[in-house]
Amino acid sequence: MFTKITFLALLIISTISAKSGVISGKVTDAETGEVLIGANVIILNTNWGAATDIEGFFKIKSVPPGIYELKASYIGYSSQTIKDVKVIASDSLFIEIKLKTDFNLSEILVVESKPTTNKYSTNSCKVTNSEFIQTLHIRGGRGSEVLYYIEGTNIQVGGYSAEFNQCLQSGPSNTEEYSTIVENEFLNAFSNPLSTFSIDVDAASYSNVRRFIDAGQLPPKDAVRVEEFINYFDYDYPQPKGEDPFSLFTELGVCPWNENNYLLHVGIKGKELMDEERTDCNLVFLLDVSGSMVPENKLPLVKKAFKFLVKNLKQNDKIAIVVYAGSAGLVLPATYGYEKDKIFSALETLNAGGSTAGGAGIQLAYKIAKENFIVGGNNRIILATDGDFNVGVSSTSELVKMIEEKRDEGIFLTLLGFGMDNYKDGRLEELADKGNGNYYYIDNILEAKKVFDHDLMGTLFTIAKDVKIQIEFNPFKVEEYRLIGYENRLLKKEDFADDKKDAGELGAGHTVTALYEIVPAKVRLISNEYEDLKYQTSKLTNEAKDSDELLTLKLRFKLPDKANSKLITSVVYNRIFSPDSLSENFNFSSAVAGFAMLLRDSKFKGQVDYKMIEELAENNLGDDKYGYRDEFISILKRAKKLSEGLSLLEDGK
Numbered sequence: 001m002f003t004k005i006t007f008l009a010l011l012i013i014s015t016i017s018a019k020s021g022v023i024s025g026k027v028t029d030a031e032t033g034e035v036l037i038g039a040n041v042i043i044l045n046t047n048w049g050a051a052t053d054i055e056g057f058f059k060i061k062s063v064p065p066g067i068y069e070l071k072a073s074y075i076g077y078s079s080q081t082i083k084d085v086k087v088i089a090s091d092s093l094f095i096e097i098k099l100k101t102d103f104n105l106s107e108i109l110v111v112e113s114k115p116t117t118n119k120y121s122t123n124s125c126k127v128t129n130s131e132f133i134q135t136l137h138i139r140g141g142r143g144s145e146v147l148y149y150i151e152g153t154n155i156q157v158g159g160y161s162a163e164f165n166q167c168l169q170s171g172p173s174n175t176e177e178y179s180t181i182v183e184n185e186f187l188n189a190f191s192n193p194l195s196t197f198s199i200d201v202d203a204a205s206y207s208n209v210r211r212f213i214d215a216g217q218l219p220p221k222d223a224v225r226v227e228e229f230i231n232y233f234d235y236d237y238p239q240p241k242g243e244d245p246f247s248l249f250t251e252l253g254v255c256p257w258n259e260n261n262y263l264l265h266v267g268i269k270g271k272e273l274m275d276e277e278r279t280d281c282n283l284v285f286l287l288d289v290s291g292s293m294v295p296e297n298k299l300p301l302v303k304k305a306f307k308f309l310v311k312n313l314k315q316n317d318k319i320a321i322v323v324y325a326g327s328a329g330l331v332l333p334a335t336y337g338y339e340k341d342k343i344f345s346a347l348e349t350l351n352a353g354g355s356t357a358g359g360a361g362i363q364l365a366y367k368i369a370k371e372n373f374i375v376g377g378n379n380r381i382i383l384a385t386d387g388d389f390n391v392g393v394s395s396t397s398e399l400v401k402m403i404e405e406k407r408d409e410g411i412f413l414t415l416l417g418f419g420m421d422n423y424k425d426g427r428l429e430e431l432a433d434k435g436n437g438n439y440y441y442i443d444n445i446l447e448a449k450k451v452f453d454h455d456l457m458g459t460l461f462t463i464a465k466d467v468k469i470q471i472e473f474n475p476f477k478v479e480e481y482r483l484i485g486y487e488n489r490l491l492k493k494e495d496f497a498d499d500k501k502d503a504g505e506l507g508a509g510h511t512v513t514a515l516y517e518i519v520p521a522k523v524r525l526i527s528n529e530y531e532d533l534k535y536q537t538s539k540l541t542n543e544a545k546d547s548d549e550l551l552t553l554k555l556r557f558k559l560p561d562k563a564n565s566k567l568i569t570s571v572v573y574n575r576i577f578s579p580d581s582l583s584e585n586f587n588f589s590s591a592v593a594g595f596a597m598l599l600r601d602s603k604f605k606g607q608v609d610y611k612m613i614e615e616l617a618e619n620n621l622g623d624d625k626y627g628y629r630d631e632f633i634s635i636l637k638r639a640k641k642l643s644e645g646l647s648l649l650e651d652g653k
Contacts, residue, residue: 200504227485257606305448313337324361
């Protein structure tokens with residue numbers, strides 16, 4: 001017995017200490033050699049996998065040493081399983097995979113040939129009888145369809161000459177909704193010295209835009225929220241010290257897209273919590289099972305995603321499941337975390353159908369959460385939907401009012417968006433903001449694992465609430481400044497010291513990042529611009545003139561169980577880091593912000609272009625443990641090709 005225990009202990013220690021390896025490769029057509037974009041490559045019996053990029057390459061990182069089976073699949077091709085794939089610690093394995101066409105999916109039977117008429121001939125004659133006309137089937141109703149049976153004519157699909165085997169699919173109408181974003185302008189530091197905003201940051205915009213690009217389409221401009229792009233990624237900020245629940249990090253460098261300006265990087269790092277420090281959870285899963293949730297990337301993905309969260313539950317955590325469609329219902333009453341099989345079974349019973357009465361579902365979910373309320377615990381509703389509240393209490397203002405009332409009672413709301421076509425992004429973002437929660441968009445199983453295994457587990461455990469940032473710029477050093485993003489999080493200057501004003505939460509281990517573009521002050525600012533005002537005095541102090549301070553950063557927050565806020569102050573001096581000394585945090589966040597501004601076609605994008613962003617990102621990947629930054633570069637390259645193709649169309653080439 002002792003020998004077995006010793007052996008197991010040694011095995012565990014050796015496994016933990018062993019470094020991981022990488023499986024990469026390329027997937028192509030076995031016959032033509034063409035790359036297959038978006039092919040799935042997974043390691044069987046694990047949660048690891050990847051999709052090929054626009055050049056057919058894939059990479060699966062952080063794979064523990066061992067022998068695995070790899071499976072590659074692609075629509076229209078036979079799947080291929082590769083056995084005995086050996087991963088060695090600190091080594092990279094490259095595999096070329098060639099998939100063969102699956103003819104069972106595209107079988108064509110040619111019964112006879114038919115000559116094609118010369119379309120340039122000046123005369124033509126064709127006799128067609130009624131029996132032949134009866135055999136013709138045309139669906140759709142486009143005016144050009146009368147040409148389909150006239151030999152020699154140039155058929156067009158979507159405005160371009162049709163090619164063999166090309167299909168134009170109408171599909172369901174797209175009713176996705178995005179709230180209009182009016183970008184922050186540059187503000188004069190003399191007349192507007194204070195910039196105030198809430199750190200309440202989501203990450204839904206990035207994954208939603210990724211979905212567009214993966215589908216070969218550039219996103220709508222208002223789907224791009226710059227701050228959510230930046231905060232999709234973690235940054236290597238120092239761990240907090242002392243009693244405060246987070247640390248502050250600032251860095252000042254030359255702005256990559258405008259060398260005449262500065263770029264200020266502000267970072268916040270939340271304290272990591274040990275398992276024994278976690279409070280008990282009272283969670284209500286509120287799941288949309290209406291008819292719009294039928295597609296594979298909606299309710300089926302919801303069920304798989306929530307299993308990740310269930311696996312992380314502690315024994316004393318409680319889970320209830322409420323569903324809504326034509327009406328709302330309780331599928332699973334509050335169940336303890338040690339009854340995971342019972343929770344899994346309840347999830348598997350769910351099926352989609354009916355219209356969407358979201359208001360009724362939320363009301364029932366709050367009722368269940370209140371009945372099982374844990375004093376000092378984490379009481380939260382997690383809503384998964386495509387946001388299509390089209391029946392019942394559908395007014396956003398009504399929902400917001402109810403959510404705000406429940407928030408004040410200590411029950412918070414987290415939103416998870418799924419699917420496409422009728423996705424209501426703006427509505428979900430607003431509801432999460434008012435419910436003191438976060439908002440995520442989940443487009444695939446890998447994103448589900450990221451959100452439920454990492455992001456959401458931190459969000460569930462609040463270490464600071466009502467977190468606000470206010471920066472006072474020194475007008476003697478700063479002429480103008482612009483907060484990049486955060487348009488929906490701006491606060492009035494008087495809101496900063498108002499403890500009744502709601503703001504964002506900071507979860508355990510989370511990071512929050514903000515960027516400011518700064519125009520340095522010119523010598524002319526020494527003279528006071530508003531010194532001739534009759535009813536007020538606006539003059540620079542001697543401290544402003546004599547100081548080397550660029551700005552003062554103030555951060556106000558409340559501990560989760562406190563009603564009064566605490567204040568932290570930090571000074572940033574007018575000292576620019578050289579390009580060689582700028583951190584990976586600064587450079588990579590700059591690249592992400594630049595990409596977002598390109599997608600928005602922002603008037604503030606300056607000299608930014610895809611080449612600049614790609615170089616900046618590739619040289620600052622850092623410790624990319626989960627491969628998210630590497631994926632960013634792949635998305636960037638796909639967007640570049642889409643943008644180039646769009647430019648060619650606009651130029652008429």
